[in-house]
Amino acid sequence: MASLQQEQTAARAGNGSVATATPTIDVTNPATGEVIAQVPDLGREQVAEMARLGRAAQPGWEALGFEGRGRVLLRMQRWVMDNADRVIRTIVSETGKTYEDAQLAEVNYAANAFGFWPRNAEEYLAEERVKTANVMLKGKKLVLRYRPVGLVGVIGPWNYPLTNGFGDCVPALAAGNSVLLKPSSVTPLTSLLLAEGLRECGLPEHVLQVATGSGGGTGGAVIDEVDMVMFTGSTETGKKVMAQAAERVTPVSLELGGKDPLIVLSDADLERAANAAAYYGLFNTGQTCISVERVYVEAPVYDEFVAKLTDKVRGLRNQPSTGPGTSEVGSLTSPPQVDIVEQHVRDAVDKGARVLVGGHRPERPGLWYEPTVLADVDHSMLCMTEETFGPTLPVMKVADTEEAVRLANDSPYGLSASVFSKDVARGEAVARRIEAGAVCVNDAVTNYLALELPMGGWKASGLGSRHGAGGIRKYTKQQSLLVSRFHTKRELYMFPYTPRMTRLIGRFQKLLYGRGKRD
Ligand code: NDP
Numbered sequence: 001m002a003s004l005q006q007e008q009t010a011a012r013a014g015n016g017s018v019a020t021a022t023p024t025i026d027v028t029n030p031a032t033g034e035v036i037a038q039v040p041d042l043g044r045e046q047v048a049e050m051a052r053l054g055r056a057a058q059p060g061w062e063a064l065g066f067e068g069r070g071r072v073l074l075r076m077q078r079w080v081m082d083n084a085d086r087v088i089r090t091i092v093s094e095t096g097k098t099y100e101d102a103q104l105a106e107v108n109y110a111a112n113a114f115g116f117w118p119r120n121a122e123e124y125l126a127e128e129r130v131k132t133a134n135v136m137l138k139g140k141k142l143v144l145r146y147r148p149v150g151l152v153g154v155i156g157p158w159n160y161p162l163t164n165g166f167g168d169c170v171p172a173l174a175a176g177n178s179v180l181l182k183p184s185s186v187t188p189l190t191s192l193l194l195a196e197g198l199r200e201c202g203l204p205e206h207v208l209q210v211a212t213g214s215g216g217g218t219g220g221a222v223i224d225e226v227d228m229v230m231f232t233g234s235t236e237t238g239k240k241v242m243a244q245a246a247e248r249v250t251p252v253s254l255e256l257g258g259k260d261p262l263i264v265l266s267d268a269d270l271e272r273a274a275n276a277a278a279y280y281g282l283f284n285t286g287q288t289c290i291s292v293e294r295v296y297v298e299a300p301v302y303d304e305f306v307a308k309l310t311d312k313v314r315g316l317r318n319q320p321s322t323g324p325g326t327s328e329v330g331s332l333t334s335p336p337q338v339d340i341v342e343q344h345v346r347d348a349v350d351k352g353a354r355v356l357v358g359g360h361r362p363e364r365p366g367l368w369y370e371p372t373v374l375a376d377v378d379h380s381m382l383c384m385t386e387e388t389f390g391p392t393l394p395v396m397k398v399a400d401t402e403e404a405v406r407l408a409n410d411s412p413y414g415l416s417a418s419v420f421s422k423d424v425a426r427g428e429a430v431a432r433r434i435e436a437g438a439v440c441v442n443d444a445v446t447n448y449l450a451l452e453l454p455m456g457g458w459k460a461s462g463l464g465s466r467h468g469a470g471g472i473r474k475y476t477k478q479q480s481l482l483v484s485r486f487h488t489k490r491e492l493y494m495f496p497y498t499p500r501m502t503r504l505i506g507r508f509q510k511l512l513y514g515r516g517k518r519d
Contacts, residue, residue, distance in 0.1 A: 031096035031331040033365040039212040051225035054178035057206040062176035070118030075201035077114035096331030098321035106162040121174035141483040146476035148176035153226030158184035171472040253464030258415030261408040266298040268420035274308035280444040290416035332367040341390030414458030418444035
């Protein structure tokens, strides 16, 4: 059990500030049920000390400029590739996901991000000269600039410890901030390993620190210390994070739950739609905020689509991933998930749904649930209305496109969606009617790979976004500058007021704004 991660933990968590008496949290391999490491459960004082160290290190990091910071982050891109197998195996060991899920949706994302943000940060955060149409300000220089907020707190989830925890640190660092990262206590090892990598790549001490520990305890302490919070997780916890951050008027960016629909129109390529539903619904064992969570199929093609999907899901291997190509669907990651999945399936069956494949917990240690296809579902069932976050694909027959759109939008969430049709214009027209922050046509999820494209939720799915200019500007404070270069000793409207000048200003205002078209 004494592991590499334990050594890393002792050496790295809190950057040496962890007292020996610090309580610890067990890290378990959810695919086997074995405890594989322990990490410190850091308390308020330890987090406060880390925040102090992070703040002290930030000005030096900012002073390196985009180029200097970029050098470190680009070295890290190389490090991720050089250490890909080690990173993948660490992710697999603490999440139970397959080798391929860790390779494609985590290592691939991180390697891309370590290149993208340093290459684009300067352009996204460049000072802008602003022109104004207001004649009162003619001749004055107007500038919009972005300054790092200082210390960013990233609170990460357990479903993607690299992509959604560490990945959010990359633009924050590129913008010149120090970062305090609180990974989920379920999956802290990936963050500790990556923090070590950044250190090897020359990141100055304390610029990025990993605060391991529990949600409300360590996570709550992080919120109270930082200048901005980037949170990924459930809507319920997101609300708590927002409420706590409001106490100090700390800005937050929230990436929360989703119940992402996939619509199959009657003219869709059913083979592609079924492959996409199976893959994007079940990769990462369905524990992806933007994974396909519910499927609506127009009546004329419902039976054929369901048959194809069932066929594809039946052939999937649901077993521990011991290396490349050994399993398609891994274990669940967080203990409560198995109960949630089981509850949603049982509820659907009780209300008349048919289980076409799966529908059980396999008899083995660890957190397992079979990939499951549910037919004849409707919106009276939890599996169609609440986030399941597991390997289930409920498929509902709809009369027509109108019903599909209405039901897709009948959700408190609005994170992601997809529409399948061979008529691309029709597919896009339907996509534009879906209430979600990102919609794909004849595809799903892959918008997440375009780091140029903002990604964020509507409704209860979040606030703010990842990626694109907004994905790095959120880690900055805007500052507007007005510089008066050519001026008289006194503007005409300044004190003292006189009747003549007030009348003159009134006439001037009429001249400026009084000539609008009247109906
Ligand atoms: P949470 O939202 O509770 O956890 C996300 C992160 O927040 C973790 O690091 C957690 O720490 C931390 N945290 C928990 N409570 C607090 C708090 N009061 N203050 C600050 N940080 C806190 O996720 P759950 O594990 O409870 O998952 C519940 C549901 O959320 C899932 O079933 C799924 O539906 C959804 N979910 C959505 C995700 C997404 O990508 N949008 C990701 C994960 C879950 P710790 O883990 O140590 O408790």
